[in-house]
Amino acid sequence: MKMSRNLVWLAVSMATLLMTAPRVPAYVLYGDKWPFGSRVIMQLELENFSGQLIDGTVGSWNVVAQGALAEWNTKIQQVQFEAVMYSNAPIAADNGSNNVFWSDNIYGQAFGPRTLAYTTFWWVGASTRTEADVVFNNGKLWNSYRGPLKDASGGGYLYDFRRVALHEFGHVLGLRHPDDFGQHVVAQMNSITSDLDDLAADDIEGAQSLYGAPVVVVPTATLAHPTPGSTLSAADIVFTWNRVSGSVGYRLRIGNAPGKSDCFDSHNLSSALSSLKVPAIPSDGRLLYIRLSTDHQGTWYNRDYTYTALKSYSGLMIHPFPGDTVASPVTFQWRAGIGASAYRLWVGTAPGKSNLYHSKTLGHTAHSLTVRPRHVPKLYVRLSTLVGGIWYNRDYVYKE
Amino acid sequence: MAPTSPIRSLRSSLRRICVPLLILWAFLPGQSGVSLATTVDPPNFGDLVKEADVVFDGVVTEIQASWVGAGAARHIESAVTFQVLDTLKGRAATPYVLKVAGGTVGDVRMEIADAPAFATGQRMILFVEKNGSQFIPLVGVMHGQIRVAHDEVTQRDVLRDHNDRTLFGVDDLGQTEAQRAAMRAPAIPMAPMTPDSFKAEIRNRLQTLPGK
Numbered sequence: 193m194k195m196s197r198n199l200v201w202l203a204v205s206m207a208t209l210l211m212t213a214p215r216v217p218a219y220v221l222y223g224d225k226w227p228f229g230s231r232v233i234m235q236l237e238l239e240n241f242s243g244q245l246i247d248g249t250v251g252s253w254n255v256v257a258q259g260a261l262a263e264w265n266t267k268i269q270q271v272q273f274e275a276v277m278y279s280n281a282p283i284a285a286d287n288g289s290n291n292v293f294w295s296d297n298i299y300g301q302a303f304g305p306r307t308l309a310y311t312t313f314w315w316v317g318a319s320t321r322t323e324a325d326v327v328f329n330n331g332k333l334w335n336s337y338r339g340p341l342k343d344a345s346g347g348g349y350l351y352d353f354r355r356v357a358l359h360e361f362g363h364v365l366g367l368r369h370p371d372d373f374g375q376h377v378v379a380q381m382n383s384i385t386s387d388l389d390d391l392a393a394d395d396i397e398g399a400q401s402l403y404g405a406p407v408v409v410v411p412t413a414t415l416a417h418p419t420p421g422s423t424l425s426a427a428d429i430v431f432t433w434n435r436v437s438g439s440v441g442y443r444l445r446i447g448n449a450p451g452k453s454d455c456f457d458s459h460n461l462s463s464a465l466s467s468l469k470v471p472a473i474p475s476d477g478r479l480l481y482i483r484l485s486t487d488h489q490g491t492w493y494n495r496d497y498t499y500t501a502l503k504s505y506s507g508l509m510i511h512p513f514p515g516d517t518v519a520s521p522v523t524f525q526w527r528a529g530i531g532a533s534a535y536r537l538w539v540g541t542a543p544g545k546s547n548l549y550h551s552k553t554l555g556h557t558a559h560s561l562t563v564r565p566r567h568v569p570k571l572y573v574r575l576s577t578l579v580g581g582i583w584y585n586r587d588y589v590y591k592e
Numbered sequence: 593m594a595p596t597s598p599i600r601s602l603r604s605s606l607r608r609i610c611v612p613l614l615i616l617w618a619f620l621p622g623q624s625g626v627s628l629a630t631t632v633d634p635p636n637f638g639d640l641v642k643e644a645d646v647v648f649d650g651v652v653t654e655i656q657a658s659w660v661g662a663g664a665a666r667h668i669e670s671a672v673t674f675q676v677l678d679t680l681k682g683r684a685a686t687p688y689v690l691k692v693a694g695g696t697v698g699d700v701r702m703e704i705a706d707a708p709a710f711a712t713g714q715r716m717i718l719f720v721e722k723n724g725s726q727f728i729p730l731v732g733v734m735h736g737q738i739r740v741a742h743d744e745v746t747q748r749d750v751l752r753d754h755n756d757r758t759l760f761g762v763d764d765l766g767q768t769e770a771q772r773a774a775m776r777a778p779a780i781p782m783a784p785m786t787p788d789s790f791k792a793e794i795r796n797r798l799q800t801l802p803g804k
Contacts, residue, residue, distance in 0.1 A: 285667040286700065300665030301693065302726040306633040307733060311705040363705040372755050383706065383755065384634070
């Protein structure tokens with residue numbers, strides 16, 4: 193009785209140990225890999241079909257194969273698969289082309305009645321991998337589905353193309369069967385497939401041991417307007433950006449060097465904002481450095497842009513901001529034009545009109561005035577600048 | 593009622609505890625499912641014996657790789673020569689040459705994932721299928737090769753499958769590790785199969801095939 197109780201404890205302890213012990217990597221590698229930075233181009237030459245596969249795929253087996261390649265691509269960094277869809281690349285061994293295709297034979301020889309697919313590798317020298325072909329046996333019943341393996345209606349199995357493709361492409365990357373080397377681990381790379389329908393942690397760790405883990409890319413806001421690299425059209429600009437999910441704020445800086453804010457600094461902006469009016473931007477044609485920063489949980493990620501400032505000989509209105517609502521009395525302020533000697537300010541109910549206000553010639557870059565409310569939808573303001581004896585006009589629109 | 597002996601009690605306890613645990617393990621995620629090799633539908637013992645054209649026990653004496661085929665069919669093939677120790681099915685006289693895809697010619701190497709490996713001096717029992725016209729002419733590719741290895745502990749020859757697992761019985765063939773463990777649990781301990789006992793099983797099975 194005592195012995196039996198001890199055995200129960202032993203068994204329970206072993207089971208607990210099995211369930212709680214940290215998983216030990218079991219992946220096995222061929223010992224070589226595709227060169228760093230290379231794109232492993234897979235010529236997908238699988239047939240089209242009519243109808244729909246169980247997983248919803250329509251049109252072509254190439255789509256399923258492409259999905260399997262893409263799945264591996266999300267797990268590795270230094271090497272990426274590139275799928276050539278509906279390829280017509282010549283199919284042959286040792287031709288430098290990675291062919292993925294259906295066949296009832298492999299290089300002219302029989303598959304064998306129990307074989308679903310073959311992956312063949314070619315090397316030149318000790319470790320320079322030059323080619324990997326994947327051949328699927330078109331004499332078998334195939335579909336593409338998730339979940340447990342399915343039986344075929346006529347007996348045998350309905351083979352899941354996707355999980356076999358994941359396995360074969362794992363070979364192409366350089367992974368072997370862990371269970372062929374005495375390892376017991378859940379893995380798509382095992383020589384025995386199971387109800388496991390996707391890559392397992394051990395498969396991913398094996399691939400990442402060869403090609404590294406993908407760098408986590410944090411989504412950052414991008415400037416949408418004005419077009420990055422362009423010349424600004426005014427001294428007062430509305431910058432707009434594409435917001436990103438997960439951010440808690442933004443910041444826009446404009447300066448005379450990368451990352452500087454000696455021209456403008458918005459400081460912290462709400463994550464709800466996607467545009468900002470920036471007044472009084474230099475207008476002398478200089479190169480401006482603009483940094484749009486995105487706050488992800490307290491960490492700022494920057495995107496840098498350059499713009500060329502407007503080079504303006506005429507005065508440029510900086511206050512009130514063009515398009516804003518104005519209420520009398522109002523003080524207009526503008527940036528001096530290059531070589532300007534005098535200014536003139538008109539206000540009217542139509543472009544170029546001065547039926548509401550007409551200043552005398554001004555020697556300063558600011559002017560206060562009062563306009564009796566007219567309840568018109570728009571006020572048209574013309575700022576004229578005298579340069580070398582010629583008047584140059586810039587028109588602005590405001591709301592009353 | 594006669595008292596239960598300690599040994600019988602131990603066996604009984606082990607059986608009560610281990611069998612449910614092994615069955616539980618067999619159905620853990622990723623362990624369960626159909627025994628199905630990714631590239632190959634794995635044959636069981638009966639399939640191996642039935643589907644093979646030739647079954648023999650032999651030792652690899654030479655491996656010679658060369659380019660074969662033409663055009664799109666051109667590839668490297670290895671001629672693996674055997675000294676035949678015992679023919680169990682079909683005709684296999686010494687030297688028997690097995691033509692297997694893959695090998696190294698000059699500095700060009702071709703390899704097939706999942707394919708069985710051969711080395712000179714290695715003894716194995718092979719289940720051959722369509723030698724000369726099939727890419728890997730073994731039943732179930734890697735499943736058709738059972739290697740003979742010398743066990744240092746017992747000083748006996750034992751049999752190893754493509755997963756380098758020792759065979760304890762012919763029912764181990766074509767089974768996952770979990771399935772094997774669950775199957776063996778009630779019989780503790782078990783002795784590994786020897787080449788002679790395996791060959792005897794093959795001969796017995798051959799007697800049951802139609803036409804015998």
